[in-house]
Amino acid sequence: MPEQRSMILIVDDEGSSRRLLTALLQNDGYETLAASSAQEALARLQDRRPDLILTDGMMPQISGFELAARLKADSRYANLPIIIVTAFDDRKTRLHALEAGVDDFLGKPIDRAELRVRVRNILRLKEYSDRIRRNNETLEITVRQRTAQLHDSYLQTINVLLRAAEKKDEETGAHIQRIAYYCKELAQQLGMGTDFADLIFVASPMHDVGKIGIPDPILLKPGPLDAAEWVIMRTHTTLGANIIGQHNVSPELQMGWEIALGHHERWDGSGYPFGRKGDEIPLSARMMVLADIYDALRSRRPYKEPLDHERAVDIILKGDGRVKPEHFDPDILAAFPRAASTFAECYAALTDCDMPNV
Numbered sequence: 001m002p003e004q005r006s007m008i009l010i011v012d013d014e015g016s017s018r019r020l021l022t023a024l025l026q027n028d029g030y031e032t033l034a035a036s037s038a039q040e041a042l043a044r045l046q047d048r049r050p051d052l053i054l055t056d057g058m059m060p061q062i063s064g065f066e067l068a069a070r071l072k073a074d075s076r077y078a079n080l081p082i083i084i085v086t087a088f089d090d091r092k093t094r095l096h097a098l099e100a101g102v103d104d105f106l107g108k109p110i111d112r113a114e115l116r117v118r119v120r121n122i123l124r125l126k127e128y129s130d131r132i133r134r135n136n137e138t139l140e141i142t143v144r145q146r147t148a149q150l151h152d153s154y155l156q157t158i159n160v161l162l163r164a165a166e167k168k169d170e171e172t173g174a175h176i177q178r179i180a181y182y183c184k185e186l187a188q189q190l191g192m193g194t195d196f197a198d199l200i201f202v203a204s205p206m207h208d209v210g211k212i213g214i215p216d217p218i219l220l221k222p223g224p225l226d227a228a229e230w231v232i233m234r235t236h237t238t239l240g241a242n243i244i245g246q247h248n249v250s251p252e253l254q255m256g257w258e259i260a261l262g263h264h265e266r267w268d269g270s271g272y273p274f275g276r277k278g279d280e281i282p283l284s285a286r287m288m289v290l291a292d293i294y295d296a297l298r299s300r301r302p303y304k305e306p307l308d309h310e311r312a313v314d315i316i317l318k319g320d321g322r323v324k325p326e327h328f329d330p331d332i333l334a335a336f337p338r339a340a341s342t343f344a345e346c347y348a349a350l351t352d353c354d355m356p357n358v
Contacts, residue, residue, distance in 0.1 A: 011055035038062035057086035072101030176205035182291035189335040206256035210240025263288040268326040286329040309344040
């Protein structure tokens with residue numbers, strides 16, 4: 001049961017479904033509101049601010065998908081998490097829901113255990129997002145007078161996110177430390193200057209913070225993901241961007257947002273979530289692409305053995321079928337051989353130590 005009673009708005013045109021969800025959620029300690037249509041839900045939002053909306057996908061007049069799209073397009077509700085409840089579990093429906101901006105899915109008939117886990121995970125994700133937003137609002141008030149203190153506070157916020165991410169994956173702690181040094185070395189080899197190198201050192205570890213919101217059975221699955229699981233796994237880019245938030249006063253969080261959203265885009269346009277290519281991808285994210293691939297090749301996974309440094313470098317420079325040179329910014333790829341020895345030293349040295357400071 002949550003320490004504080006979160007409020008959940010249930011939207012469903014079927015009375016029996018509303019009553020069932022209300023009973024299950026109240027039994028788990030949540031406060032609930034109910035609406036029989038999207039129109040009624042929009043009216044209720046004028047008076048009450050829920051922590052989560054649980055809406056049926058198929059409703060007359062305004063569907064749950066359209067309701068989600070409207071709310072996500074409204075700056076007042078853009079950060080309000082939404083779970084779509086639907087009897088359809090096919091890929092087309094899931095993609096439709098993702099395009100509408102929903103945060104998770106729940107199938108019909110309702111499975112009580114699944115309901116409990118999904119609601120708990122989404123509310124936990126919202127808690128992290130709200131914490132960052134509150135920190136930003138507080139820090140912006142004193143930004144001119146307390147520049148040094150702001151910097152320290154942003155780093156503390158980042159460390160909170162990184163500690164949360166580490167709890168989801170034992171490998172994450174060492175991985176994010178190495179990533180910071182890889183990106184800083186690439187920045188130096190590209191001649192980006194000290195300020196940029198220090199900035200990406202702090203921002204790059206936030207690239208996978210969205211995995212906080214990925215269900216453990218998918219994130220920790222000891223084998224390849226199926227198509228539906230990949231759809232969910234790929235949302236960690238947009239989830240991470242939503243947690244960090246756009247238009248930050250902090251340059252560290254702003255670059256972290258860019259990297260979280262774009263670190264799986266590819267130079268040739270074959271990446272995700274938006275298929276951006278070339279200079280459409282922020283430089284920081286393009287650097288992260290190479291750093292992340294190198295570390296993935298070097299690391300042990302449930303479905304693969306680790307590769308040595310020489311093989312990892314060879315794959316990045318020449319390709320192996322899955323990884324292709326066309327995936328990388330040509331300038332960054334050209335700088336990689338100059339940075340490669342430092343990459344190897346970082347991988348050998350950084351395993352399970354505290355996150356270093358700039």
